[in-house]
Amino acid sequence: MNTYDFAIVGGGLVGSAIAYGLAKASYRVAVLDEGDVAYRASRGNFGLVWVQGKGLEIPSYSQWSMSSASLWPSLSEELWELTGVATQHQAPGGLHLCYSHKEIELRQAELTTLSKATGGQFDFAMLDHEQLREMIPEIGESVTGASWSRWDGHANPLYLLRGLHAGFLRFGGTFLPGSKVHRVQQRGDSFVIEREGERVHAERVVLAAGLGNRLLAPQVGLQAPLVPNRGEILVTERMSPLLNLPTTYLRQTGEGSILLGDSHEDVGFDEGTETPVLSHIAQRAVRALPALAKTRIVRTWGALRVMTPDGYPLYQASLSHPGAFVACCHSGVTLAAAHAKRLAPWIAGDSSPSEIVPFTAERFDVQTANPA
């Protein structure tokens, strides 16, 4: 009987990054993944490697994001060397556009607080319309200004996943696609992971199944009170380079398409698209870049973010079922480097990164089998 060192339930961005990190450290790792059609938040990711504005309520999230952003270039380089897959990562800084002076003031206040709370590590600048125009010549008149941070960038989320996946395989990982895991049980010192017609044995198990974690976490004495939050994306035809840096909901990909996004919808498990939402996204994009009005949309997409009640991640080791972990977040691209290089070692037995200490389920006032 083949017992893996680690079984990772979920082959999305979170699962793959962790699996990659563990496989690289020479552990025997299996990734269990669902079929071709599943919720797969990873396939709907916008592609930002983003720091600004994160952690307003829990500043250590800002630090966790900054740590990941710092490690991103080396992850990207590494994946390129190992697998030949280019993540198209760029870190030219990023913009959060504001449409009124009030918005500018509010943004400035928020980010100043954040900067202070991180001891100045997170830094930013406020740009007025003229300064913004220097960065993006085609910016619309009604954009008042923006916050800019050097910490921000973007990458191709699908190529990132592909690279992590290929890297995982290169390091000897075993990929087990096909169906959904429905049961995780502890048997003595190890775990049995069950799905249709199959049982996988592993010393330790990491639940990285996105929304699927809701049902799996309690089986190992943890809680994952996750809710789906839909985001819709519009993709334009390919264009010659025009946007030098990403904004929160408007960026140009390596292929030249412009991605427009950032809806947040409470629609249950519906991954479809809705015309009013798409239209709103379109209108906002045209406001930011009026010349986009004549650009064609060639594709639209809806995907469900994996949302905790406060939007911050969930990383927790089970006390009642030692060796079981849960990991979820909705920023699988930004945090990929931290997941591969800092979270994976923790899962393998290193001490916990200080930044992730607040991110257990107890903050949601839930009962876990672990005393708080």
Next chain:
Amino acid sequence: MTTHDLVILGSGPAGMAAAAAAVAHGITAVVVDEQPAPGGQIYRSIETTPIKERRILGNDYWCGEELVDGLDDPRIDYRPGTTLWQLTRQLEVGLLQGDQASMVRARHVILAHGAMERPFPVPGWTLPGVMTAGSGQIMLKSGGLVPSAPVVLAGCGPLLLLLAVQYLRAGVPIAALLDTSSPGQYRDALPLMPGALRNIRTLLKGVGLLAELRRAGVKHVRHVTALEAEGENRLERVRWRCGNDPEWHSLTTPLLLLHQGVVPNTQVTRALDCTHDWDERQLSWRPRTDTWLATDVEGVSVAGDAGGIVGAKASAFQGRLAGLGAAIALGRVNEDQIRAEVKRLRRELKRETAIRPFLDTLYQPAAQWRLPEDNTVVCRCEEVTAGEVRNMAKQGCRGPNQTKSFTRCGMGPCQGRMCGLTVSELLADANGQSVSETGYYRLRPPFKPITLGQLATAAEDISR
């Protein structure tokens, strides 16, 4: 938002017949077609074709006139030059006419948007100068345009033979007809002969076409087992091999027309998340429909080749049936009142489609033509090869969506129309799974590109 009782997509035989059936029961049918004139592909340009000599295009073309005349009915709101960019499960219909985008609602929708050519990926198929037999027919019908130099036709299927004969009758020199059907197919089709005999006219037609080509001395190369298009930036020559013979033959030509059958166009039904079944005989997907041609999305039915290849005559019968089904669904008539008519229709449909199993088996493209070599491009838009797709299977991609996200295959402007079937089959083959298990791309609107500005305008209709 304006609500229409019935919106029909497509003004080919199925769409026109559906409209005629619906208006007879008091429904104002909106018929939408992106082409500027009715007829679909089979009767394309029937009102304006410069090929006036009837013998060239043949009777099967000209019999479409009656249906087209029917569209003149003032109760039919016929909208040519109008593209469908969206259709939701709530039957919100997005239309684009010229530069104007709008949204309307429908109580019932009949999708009669027909078929498209099966992809025919061979080395060099993306070179300028390589086109489809369908494109040859379109050029002939619409503009009286024919190849200026001896043309090479390659593939299999009745449409290829028909085009060859139409060219022959129009005096166009054919350099060669490279036939990719394998001898075994005649043997496989033979048991299905009885069905074929129920539609003897169609059967004899095929035989007649072959005889005409033979009499004219057209170079008909049989059992072609390898085919390549070659040239520097454009087609210069076509190479092929036959049977097990290792020798390559070659012909210099500026134009190669490929064809290996037609398949249902499933863009819209897929985006609606209708259930689709893999048809083992037609080797294509078809939306699952009931006896009234309704899909499993309420209010949406499919008529004609879009629901499974049935041919022009059967498409018209299906259109009629779907139109009557819509009339029942909309409460304009009850089933009892039209029982006799429907019985007759179903009988005619049965007779007309009896030959399908025979034809489908006879003209089934062999696996090698559907599973190209590694270095052949399968996704033309994103230039992804068959080898890359197979590589993804090795890396654990069990289906086209994972493959799409890893390679961009299917992410181009055509939205997988040209590569979808090939990719599903390649993955099924590489993974040792059925095509049914493997699945197809997940699709979403817009079905055709629409600008951001147009989308914003159309959305305003929702609140009106």
Next chain:
Amino acid sequence: MFKRLTPPDAPMQKTVIVYFNGRQVTAQDGDTIAAALLAAGVEACRTTPVSGSQRGPYCMMGVCFECLVEVDDVPNVQGCQVHVKDGMQIRSQHGARRLG
């Protein structure tokens, strides 16, 4: 590559003058842009954004998106879906489009 079956001076075939990359092209009323270009001997109408390879029309029915051209300053137009009009300025679509 293609020629007209009906001679161009036959009655009832109205000619339309369009321009392809600045060069005058005589088309017929009712031609799609793609058909007119093919009839005028144009084989490739674009280069791909992925590799810069030359492409020309393939299916002529709006499915393949190979026949993309720039029409009167609007890029990425499917040539087989648009009919020629007098004075139309058609240009090859070189790779990805520009903004605006």
